[in-house]
Amino acid sequence: MRCKPMNTFRSLALFAPALLLAGCSTTYVSPVEVTRFVGKNEAQLGQGTIAVVPAPGRTMDQLAFRNYVAPIEQELAALGYRIVDEGAALQIAQVRIERFVDQPQKNGSPVNVGVGGSTGSYGSGLGLGIGLDLSGKPQARISTKLGITIKDKRNGEPLWEGRADFVAEEKSEFANAGPAATKLAQAIFKDFPGVSGETIEVK
Numbered sequence: 060m061r062c063k064p065m066n067t068f069r070s071l072a073l074f075a076p077a078l079l080l081a082g083c084s085t086t087y088v089s090p091v092e093v094t095r096f097v098g099k100n101e102a103q104l105g106q107g108t109i110a111v112v113p114a115p116g117r118t119m120d121q122l123a124f125r126n127y128v129a130p131i132e133q134e135l136a137a138l139g140y141r142i143v144d145e146g147a148a149l150q151i152a153q154v155r156i157e158r159f160v161d162q163p164q165k166n167g168s169p170v171n172v173g174v175g176g177s178t179g180s181y182g183s184g185l186g187l188g189i190g191l192d193l194s195g196k197p198q199a200r201i202s203t204k205l206g207i208t209i210k211d212k213r214n215g216e217p218l219w220e221g222r223a224d225f226v227a228e229e230k231s232e233f234a235n236a237g238p239a240a241t242k243l244a245q246a247i248f249k250d251f252p253g254v255s256g257e258t259i260e261v262k
Contacts, residue, residue: 086231087200090260091246095253096220103150103211103218104252105139110148114155114208126236127156130244131207138251148212155206158236161226162199199229203236205243223247223261 097104111128132142135152145151204224210217223243227233233242246261253259 086198086228087226088228088231088233089226090262091223091225091243092258092260093221093223093246093249093253094258095222095247095255097252097255098216098218100211100216100218101252104209107140107149108143108147109135109140109150109152109209110143110145111135111152111154112145114153114206123156123158123236124154127154127205127240127244130241134244134248138248150218151210151212153208153210155204157202157204158239159202159204160199161202200226201229201234201239202226203233203239203243205240205247207247219252221247221253 111131113124131152131154136142140150202224203226204222206222207220208217209219223246225233225239225242225246227239232238249259249261
């Protein structure tokens, strides 16, 4: 007995609801917004020895910091740096990490916890406030921000500063510290050292 082929339009009609559901299940991940500032001694960048350390005055969980160190060191090594301990380094990369949660209430209004800006070695602070649309399913969104300042260790002169941030829904892999660290490190060093003062988006 031969089976009759199913009508193409009927097949599409049967599978359309499943396709729609699959599209709706996509978790939100924003592009990474990156701003870099380049110092006057740009020629020193991308060479020599460097150590990755927490920024001064920052209380940072050691486990969280270790999650960020590996991808940052990987990117720096790819740029031409040799990664060493702080005592042997000619340059230091001071790292700032911030993570915030925007949790929608039952009525759909978001509760914004700790989202704000920061000021680094150059110029004024970046506008890092995040406007979130949480009118749909009440899924929390995690904002992760990374700041790196590269300095000449001998005299403390800032050579370069980068700031990057993005938002991911809690069900996304990028809500976790490890994937978030990799995504931010790759974005912040894209086309290093970048155009001073220019803000770009990296998907």
